[in-house]
Amino acid sequence: MSPAADAALAPGLIGSARALIARDLRLLWRRRGDALQPALFALLTVMLFALALGGERAALAKVAAGVLWLACLLAGLLALDSLFRGDAEDGSLEQWMLAPVPLGWLVAVRTLVHWATTSLPLLLAAPVLGELLYLPRDQLPVLLASLALGTPVLSLLGAVVAALTVGMRRSGILVALLALPLYVPVLVFGAGSVARASQGLDPVGGLLLLAAMLAVALLLAPLAAAAAIRIALN
Template sequence: MKATSPLPGLPGTASALMRRDLRLLWRRRGDALQPALFALLVIVLFALALGGEAKVLANVAPAVLWVAVLLSGLLALDTLFRGDAEDGSLEQWMLAPVPLAWLVGVRTFMHWATTALPLLLATPFLAELMHLPRGQLPVLMASLALGTPLLSLLGAVVAALTVGMRRSGILLALLALPLYVPVLVFGAGSVAASAQGMDPVGALLLLGAGLVVSLVLAPLAAAAAIRIALN
């Protein structure tokens, strides 16, 4: 009698999905650079529009950097589940012997790691381009480290709601922006508070609390939205 292979567990399915995403990313590595290039373009245009004066740029640098990161995240949000919906992978996810929310969470993490993480690593260079005072850079990095995963988790819910629609780019942005605005306010506000000599910990704690809640609820909500969209 032939022995049956054991069903994959949560770590095994996560590892397989991450390897698959990395292979697909390598095949379209040119597209993977688009969010970072878009953010750089936004920052350069702001710098040119404001005249390139260091003092003026330093005053608006936190807001400009956060807006650039947010817009670049919106640019890549439509690709979160679109490819899996088109090739039938989402239907296989629903039949997998692991919770759909787990697969959604892994995909959201990979989306953040391949779109927002490169921007996070490039933030010191972009901050220098905007003449951000170096004393504010740690607060900016902390706010982005807490805020960008939160944006990805919120975006996953919106992307799941629109996964069954074609040409949903504008609708996706309209649905995501109201959820993104509080993150933008607290993220840029923490750096502004630091620049004014106030304590930025309160805003960072709110971002951290939002991230913890989203880590628990967003994959569940996105999984439910995918089931509704595909039924």
């Protein structure tokens, strides 16, 4: 592609991203109650684990990182079925396919909004939730790094699953069954890096694997989700 074509395409990509983000945020503001559900669900998950373990400091500290990772995973999964369904029902996905920008770009922008509205608030609240679970403070930086690298991977993988099932009705259970096996490696390396840090070992290996997963998912997941949307709508 020539430099002139690149210069003409860049404003279109940026403009379409701004328009889509603004639209999604407006819809999110109108459905504020629904938008709070993932965060409230994660908070309830943390509280239930604390109650189930009897509130013992030593017991909670051992499982704090795993509980926080699981809460973030389940919160993102809760909102996964609606990632593209509303657009499929009102015909917006057909307009995406006819837009003068790549469909994969629009999928990536939508996935970014999904991550920012479900996982990012929990990432910011992780220090407070960690205090509720008596997470050792020296483990908090590793936990935040693993969540910052791992939760976008969960959103990208979830976008592929949501795109595969966008043409099906009542696919909530199917989305969970398809997504959870894909989430397991991310959960293992994310929580495992914190566990290694708690044992005095170097957690960099797990974080580097998460970074590699994120790089691969950023390249391939939007393209795979775009292909799945085209198949579902044809």
